[in-house]
Amino acid sequence: MFDSQLSDDHPHEECGVIGIFAPNEDVARMTFFGLYALQHRGQEAAGMAVADGQTMSAYKGVGLVSQVFTPNAMADLKGHYAIGHTRYSTTGSSSLRNAQPFMIETMHGPLALAHNGNLINSAELRKELMEKGVGFSSSSDTEVMTMMLARNGGLTWEERIRHAMKKWVGAYSLVILTRDCVYAVRDPWGFRPLCIGLLPSGGHAVASETGALQTLGCEAIRDVQPGEVVSLSNNALKVLQAIPPVTPSAMCIFEHIYFARPDQTWDGINVHHVRQRLGEELAREVVNGLGQMADVVIPVPDSSIPAAIGFSHISGIPYNDGFIKNRYVGRTFIEPTDSLRKRGVALKFNVINENVRDKRVMMIDDSIVRGNTTGPLIKLLKNAGASEVHVAITCPPISHSCFMGVDMGKRDDLIAHKRSIDEIREYVRADSLSYLSVDGMMRALNRTEGFCQACFNGQYPVPVDLSNVKTGFEKVTK
Numbered sequence: 470m471f472d473s474q475l476s477d478d479h480p481h482e483e484c485g486v487i488g489i490f491a492p493n494e495d496v497a498r499m500t501f502f503g504l505y506a507l508q509h510r511g512q513e514a515a516g517m518a519v520a521d522g523q524t525m526s527a528y529k530g531v532g533l534v535s536q537v538f539t540p541n542a543m544a545d546l547k548g549h550y551a552i553g554h555t556r557y558s559t560t561g562s563s564s565l566r567n568a569q570p571f572m573i574e575t576m577h578g579p580l581a582l583a584h585n586g587n588l589i590n591s592a593e594l595r596k597e598l599m600e601k602g603v604g605f606s607s608s609s610d611t612e613v614m615t616m617m618l619a620r621n622g623g624l625t626w627e628e629r630i631r632h633a634m635k636k637w638v639g640a641y642s643l644v645i646l647t648r649d650c651v652y653a654v655r656d657p658w659g660f661r662p663l664c665i666g667l668l669p670s671g672g673h674a675v676a677s678e679t680g681a682l683q684t685l686g687c688e689a690i691r692d693v694q695p696g697e698v699v700s701l702s703n704n705a706l707k708v709l710q711a712i713p714p715v716t717p718s719a720m721c722i723f724e725h726i727y728f729a730r731p732d733q734t735w736d737g738i739n740v741h742h743v744r745q746r747l748g749e750e751l752a753r754e755v756v757n758g759l760g761q762m763a764d765v766v767i768p769v770p771d772s773s774i775p776a777a778i779g780f781s782h783i784s785g786i787p788y789n790d791g792f793i794k795n796r797y798v799g800r801t802f803i804e805p806t807d808s809l810r811k812r813g814v815a816l817k818f819n820v821i822n823e824n825v826r827d828k829r830v831m832m833i834d835d836s837i838v839r840g841n842t843t844g845p846l847i848k849l850l851k852n853a854g855a856s857e858v859h860v861a862i863t864c865p866p867i868s869h870s871c872f873m874g875v876d877m878g879k880r881d882d883l884i885a886h887k888r889s890i891d892e893i894r895e896y897v898r899a900d901s902l903s904y905l906s907v908d909g910m911m912r913a914l915n916r917t918e919g920f921c922q923a924c925f926n927g928q929y930p931v932p933v934d935l936s937n938v939k940t941g942f943e944k945v946t947k
């Protein structure tokens with residue numbers, strides 16, 4: 470995939486997971502549509518595993534959900550229990566061998582696992598297993614987790630999962646499939662979302678986002694709580710608090726800022742509403758500081774649209790569309806020619822000239838990571854006739870890497886690690902540049918704690934090895 474040449478300057482999400490127990494239903498087809506609703510969480514690979522009470526089958530491939538799951542690929546996936554995964558690579562490169570779910574045969578029957586997050590201590594755990602003679606076929610931390618579950622002692626899968634959770638450090642929202650059960654597992658810090666709903670025809674579904682559950686018609690949706698293992702194997706859920714939750718929790722704040730779909734509700738907070746309030750808080754801070762310095766507020770679509778509406782509402786500056794996003798060009802498998810590649814963001818965004826010509830524009834975006842897109846977007850607006858371009862960002866400067874499963878690159882790649890806000894403004898050639906404060910961000914969430922903010926302040930909720938990189942296992946496995 471040639472996304473790197475065409476990608477926007479956002480943190481990249483790690484993965485989406487789904488699990489379903491639905492007696493008398495075509496669970497593979499349900500999983501397919503659930504994965505479709507989670508496609509935004511990962512576009513590099515997709516997979517699913519299905520069990521019928523006795524046997525298990527799996528299929529995975531590189532590409533979008535619709536490209537991987539052809540009618541032929543789905544034909545053999547029969548059963549009442551299923552898990553699925555959409556992948557953006559976090560640990561390990563993006564090749565097929567790292568696609569999920571991982572499926573193996575164990576002493577206790579077949580086992581498959583799909584993971585959203587990143588284990589901080591997977592290198593040590595992997596080394597321990599290798600010293601005991603365990604071989605690996607991939608560079609993914611999810612395979613380490615799968616092998617640990619297969620080897621753990623315990624009379625039941627719940628016991629084996631609980632033993633493993635005591636050793637796992639970091640972010641994991643998991644769906645685990647055995648021949649007759651789906652388990653939903655969330656780390657004690659609660660880094661990544663995971664929610665469960667009741668299916669209209671009986672049974673339950675679990676997914677990274679409530680939107681996927683709504684797609685399947687689920688009701689009575691609740692979060693899997695930090696440290697819980699929930700079993701989906703008959704019409705009643707079995708809930709086990711496997712290990713104590715960490716207090717306060719460390720939910721990833723970037724789910725609200727950028728990753729999740731606006732219809733996601735997590736821990737009782739709706740993402741669209743948060744984004745609108747982020748824009749409102751930003752307007753209070755920016756307009757208070759600088760006065761009315763723009764004629765039109767425009768969002769960088771799509772995630773900044775609610776924030777721009779909120780900004781406009783509080784500032785009184787009219788909202789309008791300025792960019793039209795060609796949504797699918799960044800996910801093509803066709804390499805652009807050199808002359809097309811030189812067009813950069815212009816291949817992904819068109820400007821509505823009439824809406825910005827001779828206007829002072831306030832451009833709202835959700836984040837600046839490396840700083841390689843903001844400048845070209847400003848240039849597009851200026852080329853279209855904007856007289857001034859001011860930029861306001863709905864989060865504080867990102868100055869630290871994420872080790873919990875979000876790909877932001879190394880710390881040295883982050884523009885806010887190397888430059889002051891004024892230096893960034895100069896670099897992107899904005900007439901002004903403002904970021905939302907940490908306090909403003911928390912006001913928008915209506916919380917004072919419970920969220921990880923490490924990429925803004927470097928205070929990691931778990932101890933991290935700053936030398937750790939995404940493809941750390943590649944040297945071993947290539």
Ligand code: SF4
Pocket residue numbers: 480660720721722723724870871872873874875921922923924925
């Ligand atoms: S460091 Fe940032 S991106 Fe990573 S989990 Fe924390 S808030 Fe989310």
